[in-house]
Amino acid sequence: MESVQVRRSFICCLASMILMLAGEGRGQPNAEIKVGGIFDLTGITSDVGKPFAQGVRDATQWVNEHGGINGKQIKLVEVDYGYKIPEAVAAYKRLVNDNKVIMINGWGTGDTEALKDSVNKDRVPYISASFSGHLTDPSKTPYNFFVAPSYSDQLRAWLSWVKQDWKQKGRNPKVAFFYGDNAYGKAPIEAGRQFCKENGIDLVDEEIVPGAFQDATSQLLNMKKKEADYAYINVTTTGVSTILRDAKKLGLNTKFGSNPYGFSEALAAVAREAAEGVTGVMPHVPFGENVPGMKNLVEFHNRQHPNEKGDALYVRGWSYVMVWSEALKRADKAKALTGEGVKAALETLQNFDLGGLTANITYTPSDHRPSTKTPIYMIQSGKLVKVAEFDMPRKQQWLGM
Amino acid sequence: MEFFLQLVINGVVIGSIYALVALGFVIIYKASSILNFAQGELLVLGAYICLAITSSGHVPLPAAFVLTLLFAATLGVALERVILRPLIGEPLISVIMVTLGLSSILRAIVQGVWGTDTKPFPAVFPSDPVMVGPVPISRGYLWSVGCVAVLLLVFTSFFRHARAGIAMRATAFSQQVALSMGISVRRIFALSWSIAAVVSAIGGILLGSIRGGVDGSLAFIGLKVVPVAILGGLDSVQGAIVGGVVIGVLENLSGGYLDPILGGGVKEIAPFVALVLILMVKPYGLFGKVHIERV
């Protein structure tokens, strides 16, 4: 009996080792360009992480089917890190040192910030889905990129909309911020505070909400005391929905706005009536929007996933690939398919047109703000409707914050 | 004053959801001395099952509700049989760990089947709130208060008068004595797990409709309710309910009054600080049975 068990555990060990080696040792042909993907498919942000990863995956395949990178195929080596920073660091080390990827498409704010020194040292362009303004200053984070206006510019744009929407002449509009106690939640807050101060907006209240919650009444009551006219919610979709529903329950007149990870097709579906009239920044257009770049995307999506509905997160993932695949093509033409080469190629992108999926993208060696145009959308009878667009100036003192 | 009243009343109704989930903890603990850390995932599973039944077929909501509860009951029995029974008599920490392992298995199953995106939950209740004095309350919470009141009555009389309830208490007192009295301890364990799964499924459906959508993050409530169960005393039904209300009110008051002073986030840790302080005075919770050791 005992010996059978012993043997069994040995066989198990052997089997797993063989499998592991088999996974490691598969040879790769030379005409492949390896790109790393660090996504959240199972963690607390997987509700938005999954469609984003799907978009990246599909767009990579689409590029491969349409000529690849000057004939070379892209191989996306992806890792699910479950929104845990230590796992992201481990995944990064494996992708860079063992898989020898040339660049990485990343995800969250916390892990991107944790990796910024490493990507700089290893010279690996790290294009993440975190739009944190901290990542836009090439003198500090030369290898970090993203494809959208920064969180800070988005908040500034939303505050500009507030100014435009505010018709009462007697006093300044009063604004409140809701955010989570984490790197993503706090990323644009300092920029928002300054913008309010400089532009005649009274920031009357800041409320902190936890990562997952089912009730925000006490925070909303505190905000009600301060009589905020507008409030910006910087958490993800379910959190935004909870706040909106509680606000509706309390009968507040405050007009709410939200960020690109809280405001998408899903918010209208989840918060229902409470979402009516809510505004949000949408750096990437909703799925199916009538823009030239949408045709390929919708066709491919409907071919690959006929039973699923796409959303703005999918569009976001797709537009990421459009940007970095272009950079890879340019780097390849310049015979510089290295991390440095791809960085240099990204920095040659001038007004790069994504067919309207997002604003045109420009990176320069001294400024990594991809674009400054932020469209504002509003939920009107369950649909996302564009109501305004604001272009923030590329002020030098705003670089990196 | 109105501010205070709003905070307190809101705390009470939120507390009722905590109490509901804490009941699941208590029932399992009462019968088998297991603290089930997978309670939150059971709740998520319940919500998803209900969602799947309503959205796939043409099943009316009440029928879907009953079907969900039946499913939860079966699941509870199955979990007890497959995973928990082999661990009877193992040290406390092994049992804690196995329920933690169970929670990640359940999470994987939910993700594998339903994906990770937030799924809109059918509108179970009308969205306009009910006014309690000057305080508006969502209907979902009102239902949860009702559920808790009913369950309190049901469980109190169950443990006092029903054969199975008395058998459960006997089992909790001493498994050996219960066995020698002809009580099937296994059946009692299975019963307690299915009751706990049913209670969590009710919680899941209520929470799903309150939030308007279901996703994996709903499971956070499982961890959140642990201090509730401990505060009330792990083996007391009344304790769970009092604990739920106390924590709900405490959270809201600290959120309302301390958050602005201390810069936010106090609401989250207030229950834990209170828990430690109260445990220092009453080491077995407010209503828990004091365990007297004789050597």
Added chain:
Amino acid sequence: MRCGDFRTTYGADMAIFETSFARGCVGAFLLLLAIVPVFATTYWLDVVNRIAIAVIGAVGLNILTGFTGQISLGNAAFLAVGAYSTAAFSSRWNLPCLLVIPMSGLIAALIGMAFGIPSLRLKGLYLAMATLAAHFIVEFTAVHWEAVTGGVNGMSVPAARLFSLAFESDRSLFYLILPVAVLLVFFAKNLFRTKVGKAFIAIRDQDISAEVMGVNVFKHKLMSFAVSSFYVGVAGSLLAYQARIISPENFPLTVGIDYLGMIIIGGMGSILGSILGAIFITLLPELLRLLSGAAGGVFPGLVQLFASIKMGVFGLAIVLFLIFEPDGLAARWRTIKNYWKLYPFSY
């Protein structure tokens, strides 16, 4: 009992190594470890470093939970205390790492003792809850005490420095982490040959009897909390040196739970078990990631599914272990050893 296994002195009975062969084996193993950086890739070195750090933390937790019987769910908090102390000491005063590491451990020990005070009155699950509270309180402090911790943006940690040496790469860090781990493991092994260690075990087995025998229960419980948190703090300190940037998001509750998993899968109340458990829990996600990555490469449409499965398998491994091998890997190791001892004449 095998032949020839008899001892004539207490010294022999208490020896860490029963035979000089065992001593030789451990020595050879350490030598082998020392040359790992020569042939391991950076990624696997990183894994080995994380295993060594996990070993320190797991031994620490085992001292508290496995040997003294006090359940702690707040391990991530003590890791965070160690890591933040390291960040503060080394970035503010630029101290050498040989000073910073023990100092971080001591600070964690102090905090650990403070959170151990409830153990005077609390037992079992109720104590576990008090340590859970410790976790949330430390997390809250890390987020809000911005002057010291840098808030949600965290702090960057300069490379560990010893005189003119700087431990920058995973390769050089290995030679910092491994000796610390070996030293602490031997300290722990020795601890349980002393009066204090035996008092810990007595408290675990029956605290009231221990008191009757003259063990000061509260003092020893606090000592156990202190020693355990010291270990975890040192692990946190090394983690900080390895990660180079730390933020509150580095220390979620799940980290503490992983450590509990380590000592349960490895074996409660066993130093060897802590080591095996740390190896197992650190390697399992890596292997699963390799497998799910390979599987995802073969079936690209199912990447999402494999990611979910990966998470489930982790839970499944823990459940299966607890059901089929409740005494942990250490017990399994003994079984295997005994099998080969008698090979090929097993009965």
